[in-house]
Amino acid sequence: MKHIAIRGSGIAARGCAHILTGVGLRVAIEDTHRPSVPTIMLSDPALGLIRSVFDRPDLFCDRPRIRRRLVAWGGPAVTVPHGATLTSEAGVQAALPVSSEPIDGPTDFTIHAAPPLPLGEMRIFGERHAIAAQIRLRDPAGAEEARIEAVADGWLYLVPGQAGTGWLLGVGGPIDALLGQSVLIAPVVDAMGAATTPFLAVPRLHLPLYGADWLACGSAALGFDPICGDGAAQSVREAILAAAVVTAIAEGGDREELLSHYQAMLIAAMRRHLLLCAQFYANGGGGDWWRAQHDALMDGHRYCTALLAKLPEPRFLLDGFRLVPRQAAA
Ligand SMILES: Cc1cc2nc3c(=O)[nH]c(=O)nc-3n(C[C@H](O)[C@H](O)[C@H](O)COP(=O)(O)OP(=O)(O)OC[C@H]3O[C@@H](n4cnc5c(N)ncnc54)[C@H](O)[C@@H]3O)c2cc1C
Numbered sequence: 001m002k003h004i005a006i007r008g009s010g011i012a013a014r015g016c017a018h019i020l021t022g023v024g025l026r027v028a029i030e031d032t033h034r035p036s037v038p039t040i041m042l043s044d045p046a047l048g049l050i051r052s053v054f055d056r057p058d059l060f061c062d063r064p065r066i067r068r069r070l071v072a073w074g075g076p077a078v079t080v081p082h083g084a085t086l087t088s089e090a091g092v093q094a095a096l097p098v099s100s101e102p103i104d105g106p107t108d109f110t111i112h113a114a115p116p117l118p119l120g121e122m123r124i125f126g127e128r129h130a131i132a133a134q135i136r137l138r139d140p141a142g143a144e145e146a147r148i149e150a151v152a153d154g155w156l157y158l159v160p161g162q163a164g165t166g167w168l169l170g171v172g173g174p175i176d177a178l179l180g181q182s183v184l185i186a187p188v189v190d191a192m193g194a195a196t197t198p199f200l201a202v203p204r205l206h207l208p209l210y211g212a213d214w215l216a217c218g219s220a221a222l223g224f225d226p227i228c229g230d231g232a233a234q235s236v237r238e239a240i241l242a243a244a245v246v247t248a249i250a251e252g253g254d255r256e257e258l259l260s261h262y263q264a265m266l267i268a269a270m271r272r273h274l275l276l277c278a279q280f281y282a283n284g285g286g287g288d289w290w291r292a293q294h295d296a297l298m299d300g301h302r303y304c305t306a307l308l309a310k311l312p313e314p315r316f317l318l319d320g321f322r323l324v325p326r327q328a329a330a
Contacts, residue, residue: 001108001250006100008032008113009093011050011232012218015239016111016246017098018054019321023247028107029100032114036089038134039159039167041066041146044083046233053236054096060085065144066160072149072184074283082146086159092232109249110214111242113235117216122206122223125274125300126293128154130171130201130226134193140164142188150284151181157226158185168192169226171201172289201226203277203300205270210259217242222266225277234269241265244323248316257315258323264311271304 004020006013007030017027042050042060051059066084070077087095112118137143137160147158154172156179161167168189170178175195179186204223209216218235245262249255278297284290316323 001246002026003028003103003105003107003109004246005030005103005107005110006113007110008218008220010089010113010218010235011092011096012220012235012239012242013111013113014093014096014098015053015236016113016217016243017100018096019240019243020246021099023243023321025247025250026103027098027100028103029098036093037132038088038090039086039161040089040092040232041084041086041159041229042232043229044085046230046236047085049233049236053240056096059095060087060091063087063091064160064162066146067144068146070145070147070184073155073280074150074285077149077184079145084146086161108213109246111246112214112216112220113218113239115220117206117220118211118214120206120208122204123300123303124200124202124204125303126202126296128172128201128293129198130169131175131195131198132167132169133175133195134161135166135168136190136192137164137166138188138190142166147185147188149182149184150290151178152285152287153181153289154178155227155284156182156185158188171226172293203270203274203297205267205304207263209263209266212255215242215245215259215262222270224273227277227280228273234273237269238266240321241318244318244321247321248323253323260311261314261316261323264308264314267304267307267311271301271308274298274301274304 004027006016009031020027064086069080069082143160149156157169159167203225206221209221217238224231245258248258274297281294
C-alpha cells in the first residue's frame with residue numbers, strides 16, 4: 001500500500017498528508033471547501049501540538065494573543081489567566097501548505113477528512129444550534145480577553161478579532177435574545193452585525209469510522225461541542241492516529257485489527273468529551289434547557305460506553321507517529 005488519497009482541505013487532511021509523506025508514502029489531496037471560520041482561538045497546548053506535528057516552532061508567533069478569560073458560568077464572573085493565539089481556518093490552511101502529487105491509476109486507501117463518507121451515519125448527541133455574528137467592541141482594551149457566559153437559555157462566547165471587532169457565538173437560541181440575558185458580555189458589545197444561519201453545535205460521531213479501504217478523520221469523523229474550544233487540536237490528534245494506522249497497514253500490519261483500534265480510540269475520545277461537556281452543562285444553569293442538554297450528553301456517554309464494552313482492549317500504543325503493539329511497549 002503506497003498511494004493514499006486524502007479528501008479534505010482542513011487541518012486534519014493537512015496533518016495526515018504531512019505525516020504520511022514524511023514516512024515516504026505518496027499522497028494525493030482532493031480539496032473540498034465550505035465557508036471557513038474567520039476567527040479561531042488556539043490554546044497554547046493546541047498550538048504546541050500543531051507546531052510539533054508540522055515542524056513549525058514559529059507558527060503563528062506573530063498573531064494576536066489572548067491573555068485572560070472572563071468566565072460567568074453558573075456563578076459570579078471570575079477572571080483567569082489564559083494563553084492562546086488567534087488565527088482563522090483560512091490562516092491555518094495558508095500557513096500549512098501540503099504537497100500532493102498526481103497518482104496514476106487507482107489509490108490503495110482513502111482518508112476521508114471531509115464529508116460525505118462512503119457509508120454509515122452521523123450520530124448526534126443533543127439538539128442545540130449555534131449562531132455567530134461579528135460584533136464591534138465598546139473598548140479596544142478588551143482585545144486580549146475572551147469572555148464566556150452561561151445565561152438562562154444558553155451560553156455566549158466572545159472572541160476578540162482585529163481592530164476593535166470580535167466574534168460572538170451564541171448557543172441555545174437567537175443571539176440577540178441570549179445577549180439580552182447577558183451581564184458579562186452585553187456591556188462590552190457596541191454593535192452586532194449580521195448573524196450566520198444556525199449550525200449544529202453538539203458532539204457528533206460518525207459510525208462506522210472505517211471500511212476495508214478507507215477511514216474517516218477530523219470533523220468528518222467526530223465533531224466536538226464548541227464549548228471545549230479544542231476542535232482544531234482534536235483534528236490533529238486524529239490525523240496523527242490515522243496516519244499511524246495507515247503507515248502500519250502499509251508496512252504489513254493487520255488491517256482489520258489496526259482499523260478497529262482506530263475506531264475504538266475515537267469512540268473513547270468522544271466518550272471523554274461527552275463527560276467533560278456534561279459537567280459544563282450541569283453547572284451552567286438550572287433551567288429546562290440546561291437539564292435537556294446535560295441529559296442528552298449523558299445518554300451519549302452511555303451509548304459510547306456500551307459500544308466500547310463490545311470492543312477488545314486497545315492493542316496498540318502511539319510512539320511518536322507510529323503505533324507499536326501494547327505488549328512490546330510494556
Ligand atoms: C464557529 C466555529 C468556531 C470555532 N472555533 C474554534 C476555536 O476557537 N478553536 C478551535 O480549535 N476550533 C474551533 N472550531 C473548530 C475548528 O475550526 C474545526 O474543528 C477544525 O477546523 C476541523 O478541522 P478538520 O480538518 O477536521 O475539518 P474541517 O476543516 O471542518 O473540514 C474538513 C474538510 O471538509 C470540508 N467540509 C466540511 N464541511 C463540509 C460540507 N458541509 N460540505 C463540503 N465540504 C465540507 C472542508 O472544506 C474541509 O475541506 C470552530 C468551529 C466553528 C464552526
